[in-house]
Amino acid sequence: MQYFTSVNDVENLDALVALARAAKQNPYDANHLGKNKTLGLIFMNPSLRTRLSTQKAALNLGMQVMVMNVDKDGWALELEDGAVMNGTTVEHIKDAAAAMGQYCDILGLRAFPLLKNREQDYSEHLLRKFIAHCKIPVVSLESATLHPLQSLADLITIRENWPHARRPKVVLTWAPHIKALPQAVPNSFAEWMCRADVDFTIAHPEGLELAEQFTAGARILHDQHEALEGADFIYVKNWSSYRDYGQPYAGAAEWLLNAAKIAHTADAKIMHCLPVRRNVELSDELLDGPQSLILQQADNRTYAAQAVLQRMLEAITK
Ligand code: SN0
Numbered sequence: 001m002q003y004f005t006s007v008n009d010v011e012n013l014d015a016l017v018a019l020a021r022a023a024k025q026n027p028y029d030a031n032h033l034g035k036n037k038t039l040g041l042i043f044m045n046p047s048l049r050t051r052l053s054t055q056k057a058a059l060n061l062g063m064q065v066m067v068m069n070v071d072k073d074g075w076a077l078e079l080e081d082g083a084v085m086n087g088t089t090v091e092h093i094k095d096a097a098a099a100m101g102q103y104c105d106i107l108g109l110r111a112f113p114l115l116k117n118r119e120q121d122y123s124e125h126l127l128r129k130f131i132a133h134c135k136i137p138v139v140s141l142e143s144a145t146l147h148p149l150q151s152l153a154d155l156i157t158i159r160e161n162w163p164h165a166r167r168p169k170v171v172l173t174w175a176p177h178i179k180a181l182p183q184a185v186p187n188s189f190a191e192w193m194c195r196a197d198v199d200f201t202i203a204h205p206e207g208l209e210l211a212e213q214f215t216a217g218a219r220i221l222h223d224q225h226e227a228l229e230g231a232d233f234i235y236v237k238n239w240s241s242y243r244d245y246g247q248p249y250a251g252a253a254e255w256l257l258n259a260a261k262i263a264h265t266a267d268a269k270i271m272h273c274l275p276v277r278r279n280v281e282l283s284d285e286l287l288d289g290p291q292s293l294i295l296q297q298a299d300n301r302t303y304a305a306q307a308v309l310q311r312m313l314e315a316i317t318k
Contacts, residue, residue, distance in 0.1 A: 001311035005127060005140040006148055007191050013155070020156050020300070020307035027060045027306070033313040034063030040104035041067045041141065044111040044126075049274060050141045050149065053301035054108055057309055060302070066104070070096075079126060093126070094133045101134030106312050113144035113182050115246030121145065122211065137312045139305075145211075147184045150273050151192035152304035157297045158198070158233055161269055167199045168232040173224055174204035175281035176255050177238035180248040185273050186239045187214040194218055203227030205252050211242050224255060228265055233293075235271040236282050258283035269293050 003009050010016050023030070039058040041051060051067065058065045068074060077096060078089035085092065100107060109130050113121035121144040131138050140148055162168045170193055172186060186202075187210055193200040194217040201219040202210070209220070221227040228234065236257050241247045256279070262268050270282070270292045278284055287294060 001308065001315055002137045003131065003139075004148060004308045004312070005124075005131075005138070005143060006146050006188070007151070007195050009148075013192075013195060016152065016307050016311070017156055017159055019310065020152065020303040021160075023060070023306040023310070024300070024303040027303075030310050030313075031060060031062035033310060033317065034058065034061035036064075037062075037105040037313060037316070038064045038066060038103065039106050039108065039309065040100055041065065041108045042100065042110070042130075043067070043069045043141070044071045044109075045142075047110055047141065049298050049301050050110060053298070054139075054141065054149070054305040054309075056302045057305035060306055061309055061313060063309070063313075079129060093129045097130045097133035098135070101136045104136060105316060106137045106139065106309065107134050108139045108141045109143070110141035111143055113184070113246075115180055115182065115240060118242070118245040137316065139308055139312070142182075142184055144182070145184055146188040146191070147273070148188055148192075149301065149304050149308065150185055151188040152308070153297055153300040154189060154235070154271065154273070155192055155196055156300045156304060157271065157293055158196075160296070160300075161293065162232070167197055169201065169230055170198045170233045170235065171201045171203060171227050171231040172235045172237065173202075173227060173257060174208055174252075174255055175236045175238045175257065176253050177248070177277060177281060180240035180246055181238050183210055183239045183242055186210055186237050189235060189237070190214045190218055201227050201231075205249060205255065207243060208239065208241055208249055209243060210239070225261070228262060228268070231262075231265045231268045233269050233271060234262065234265070236276075237273065238281055256281065256283065257286060259285050259289070262286070267291065271297060274298060
């Protein structure tokens with residue numbers, strides 16, 4: 001594997017999940033692979049789980065890790081080719097990425113969308129330029145439109161909690177929030193669920209449709225109660241509008257998920273990628289209750305990253 005930026009970079013989903021689950025059982029079995037190999041993690045935005053779990057995964061594989069918060073510690077980056085750089089940007093992405101590529105064997109990049117220009121965000125402008133200029137394998141640590149390491153961890157978590165033969169009913173339900181958040185987590189979750197062997201429903205207020213390229217094949221409902229009927233897994237997440245690009249959706253506080261709403265779904269497991277705005281998106285009783293999978297998801301971030309890094313190291317050392 002050379003790039004991990006979406007589900008389309010995965011040849012065999014089941015094999016990658018199996019590799020991650022094997023890594024969870026025996027985390028140090030492949031620690032010879034990373035000897036004298038360096039992972040660079042580049043952050044343009046905050047991160048807690050992605051940063052620590054990806055570092056942990058690399059350490060388990062015997063790699064060295066360097067981390068840089070480019071947003072705080074780096075030069076302001078210019079992205080436009082041919083720009084006359086007489087303003088606020090100090091360094092062109094082509095120079096910065098090329099230098100980073102020389103210091104590392106694999107690079108990870110976190111870069112949120114700016115949520116101003118949909119076409120630019122959805123073209124993955126920054127990630128594509130970074131890949132083109134660093135010239136080494138790249139793993140997305142959440143890009144403008146997708147968060148594949150999160151989705152892989154989510155799929156592992158669903159598989160761990162589903163021993164039955166029938167397909168589980170998985171529901172992604174929009175949640176209220178005080179800010180305009182990216183669509184990356186729900187886009188990515190939808191893309192992975194549409195590829196996995198599950199019965200997949202998305203629920204959101206009218207007008208909050210996600211980009212069709214990621215949701216094709218999903219059942220989409222605007223009635224949360226109807227969507228939750230018979231759910232086995234309920235994934236809660238806010239996102240800002242794709243149609244009215246980047247606008248937060250106000251006045252839907254009743255979409256908060258609480259215990260009363262899932263009383264009729266029996267044993268539904270509750271999922272969230274974190275960080276979560278408690279009692280805005282989801283109630284404490286659900287987050288802290290026996291059906292909550294949030295910490296298992298966070299734990300599985302390590303093994304998701306480890307499976308991806310292992311595939312990349314195997315490709316480098318072949
Ligand atoms: C990010 C998002 O894409 O929704 C990262 C999730 C892994 N979340 C936030 O930016 C939350 C910010 C907030 O103020 O709650």
